[in-house]
Amino acid sequence: MSGKAVAPWVRTRLRTAPGAAGALALLILLTAWLAAAYPRGIDTYENDGLRRTVAAAAPGRTALQFSAGAPGLDLGDEQRAALVSPAAMKARFDSVVTDVPAPLRADLSQSAYGLRTTQQLESDEPFLPRPEKLPPRFTVATPSDLASHVRLVSGRLPAGRADQKSAGAEAAVTAATAKTLDIKAGAVLHVDGLGRPRLALTVTGIVEPLLPQAGYWSVLPVLRTPQLLQVPGTDPERPKYWHGGLLLAPDAAPALLATPGKPQMYAQLAPDTSILNARRFDGLKSAVAAVQSGPALTKIRTSFSVTTGVYTELDKVFLSYATVRDSITPVVAVAGFGTATVAAVVLLMAGGLAAARRTAELALLRARGGSLLQIAGRLCAESAVVVVPAAALGLLLAVLAVPHGRLGPALAAAAGVAALGCLALPVRAALTHRTVRSAAERTDLVREKPSARRTVAELTLLVLAVGAVFALRRRGTTGGSADSLISAAPVLVGVIAALVLVRLYPLPLRWAARPAARLRSTVGFLSLARAGRASGGGALPLLALLTALTTAAFGGSVLAGADDARDRAALYATGTDARVDSDxxxxxxxxxxxxxxxxxxxxxxxxxxxxxxxxxxxxxxxxxxxxxxxxxxxxxxxxxxxxxxxxxxxxxxxxxxxxxxxxxxxxxxxxxxxxxxxxxxxxxxxxxxxxxxxxxxxxxxxxxxxxxxxxxxxxxxxxxxxxxxxxxxxxxxxxxxxHATVRLRSEARREFADSPLQTGAGRIYGAAVAAGAGLAALALFLSLLRGAPERSALLARLRTMGLTRRQGRTLLILEALPSALLAAVGGALTGWASIALLAPGIDLAGLALATTSGLAPVGSELRADPVSLLLPAGCVVLLATGAATAQAWWSGRRGSITELRAGDAR
Structure with missing residues (x-):
């Protein structure tokens, strides 16, 4: 290995085997793309879910509502009027907006401030409707920037100044209020005065809210839509009356100080949902707590009023989001762990296949004095030239496909794929050739005895799997964040099953080979003998298949359980396929x-x-x-x-x-x-x-x-x-x-599934399971490809002895069936066992329902889905059988001469 090389190693190897290099690059590209897209996808649906949760909640719950009593009677009329003037109110509002701590920020376009009555004012005009002989009552307010939030239907907006001594003021009403209470432009409504004659409110215009469901109108919805209320009391048959809203100009606020409506100054801040970020969730909760009873409230009281009170349920909205997110995260992590395990196994198998194909070359290098470090270094450099650009391209594609999300985790995931892709070949080669050995040694699975190191490793994994299952059954997944050991429990169960089945694999081969040897046809015995001669490295593809089947069964059962829970929740929400309700x-x-x-x-x-x-x-x-x-x-x-x-x-x-x-x-x-x-x-x-x-x-x-x-x-x-x-x-x-409302069961079901948390998590879970299935199929293909040259040569030799094409096809199919059946049956049983063991700790309510309003316990328990158990297992058998049939057909087309050339290493 010393001395200057005649030709550069890396260039020579890549030019010698461009197909293998291209296949490795494609594998790394796809794996890095999936690995980098996974964390960005989680970031995307968590951010979208947080924003949707806040936006979908009632504005009266999410808004920061500050209120303080009107200036006291100890001040003069002019001083009181000056304190509620538009300029003074805006200055106080601006200070409140400034004092709200980051990362919480107000949406000024849907925020408002002004003066409003807290006690309803009665108006007994004869044209007003009286459903049960009670006159309507009104809440009167002076909302800021009214002109920017309404469309004028008739008349004009209120204007003009009014104070405590004014006989009247101008007002506007919404179209809904005007229609329900039979109010027209020009109508005059009289309300009681405080120690003075009644105040005449002249309706100068009827307006239509531009965004009636947004925060500006929905924090105090009576200003937008009148309500039919019952008088206070305990009698269920209490009389009802209409409650509506009147909108005054801000300059008329002093007039409300001379009414018995107990006016108060208010400022309502709608949260800006566009900047909400799930990764800053703890900061958002801290900001709300500071506004409710912390240093931020102290600052606000200094600038707004010492008697300022605050009301918001934004903390409860955040809590509902966290509850759903924390129930979804561990379930989604199961798919992530499973797919990552299968991907790692496939990369290791690709390195093992490359090392196996170059066994003679590497054995010759070792025999000529090459050190393990030198060989491993050259193999690593050879792999890096292909792997690193492919991983970088995969990262770029992931960023383009999922434009939102953090770059750091995606970069780390792609780097991990690149590292594994670079090290798989040199590490496998170093382990195989740590001692100088022949290139043609046999590794018979039937005769190979597990080493003490392998036994210790299997026992360690067994302890981890048992601990994960026990922790999950005892603690569950609700009420906390994802735990790596718990989320990896189905994967660990699959790992243990793979190792156990590999240990048990020789027994049925021995039992079946004895009676097969007595048959007239040699095909059955030969196929069992061939299956028993598979490399001891067969544990790796079996591990990939079992892990993929377990994850697919678990994931399919999760998705089926979520669909079933939504169906039940929709039924329990409506009772039937549709309903019409009325008071x-x-x-x-x-x-x-x-x-x-x-x-x-x-x-x-x-x-x-x-x-x-x-x-x-x-x-x-x-x-x-x-x-x-x-x-x-x-x-x-x-x-x-x-x-x-x-x-x-x-x-x-x-x-x-x-x-x-x-x-x-x-x-x-x-x-x-x-x-x-x-x-x-x-x-x-x-x-x-x-x-x-x-x-x-x-x-x-x-x-x-x-x-x-x-x-x-x-x-x-x-x-x-x-x-x-x-x-x-x-x-x-x-x-x-x-007064009639209509609700369809299908619409209710969509409501339960329309949250970005649910839909995003479902898509990621489905994509992860599909990727795991594809990678498992690739693992099966790699395991078959590893022995393909030897099987082709065997068929060629046997054909010279009289083996027919049909017998050759049967031989390859029967040789592939034991391992395929082992993986299929083991995968189905492992998936069923994982679901049975972990079901008590898995709560599907968060993944299934977009609400936590009491409909969660509607049958959202995890149950084994027969289709998810049997379909992937059947696909494994069909894929293995199809691959064996295809190889037999291709070998027959090539002929025996090509396979029997002297000097070929098989």
């Missing part, structure tokens, strides 16, 4: 009209009464249903109920004892004796005959189901609609009403 009785002809809509297979009317008082003074929901149509509609769902359970006995309503089905908590309180209730102004007597966890009529709360025939009030307030392909648009048109 008031629905039109009598609506059931017939809905039944005629395309895709509807059945309609069941329901009368629902809320807040029905029980004997213990608690309240619940009572639903009257038609037993026959209700049973038919729910017969094929998890909420089915036989019609005879609810059928009312003959008799006038209120006299007979009605059988009832109740939720468990209600059934426990009522017992089995007859109980009198008052429902919708009618007395009835019920007896609980059965308990159900959920019902289609009232799917999300405690309930009592009775026969509508026994109720005094029979007009339906809801319709349960059956049909998997209901035309939602037509249903909404038929049920079009100001």
């Amino acid at each position: 008031l009785p629905l039109p009598k002809d609506l059931p017939d009209r809905v039944a005629g809509i395309a895709g509807v297979r059945g309609v069941s009317p329901v009368h629902i009464e809320y807040a029905v008082r029980l004997p213990d003074d608690d309240t619940t929901v009572v639903a009257g249903v038609d037993p026959a149509s209700y049973a038919a509609l729910t017969a094929t769902t998890a909420l089915s109920l036989p019609a005879d359970r609810l059928k009312a006995p003959p008799g006038a309503p209120g006299r007979a004892v009605l059988p009832a089905v109740a939720s468990p908590s209600v059934a426990e309180r009522l017992g089995t004796q007859p109980v009198k209730l008052r429902v919708a102004g009618y007395d009835l007597t019920i007896r609980v005959v059965a308990a159900r966890e959920r019902s289609a009529a009232v799917p999300q709360s405690d309930f009592i189901l009775v026969d509508t025939a026994g109720l005094g009030a029979k007009d339906p307030t809801a319709l349960l609609v059956g049909g998997a392909s209901v035309d939602g648009k037509a249903l909404r048109q038929s049920a079009e009403s100001g």
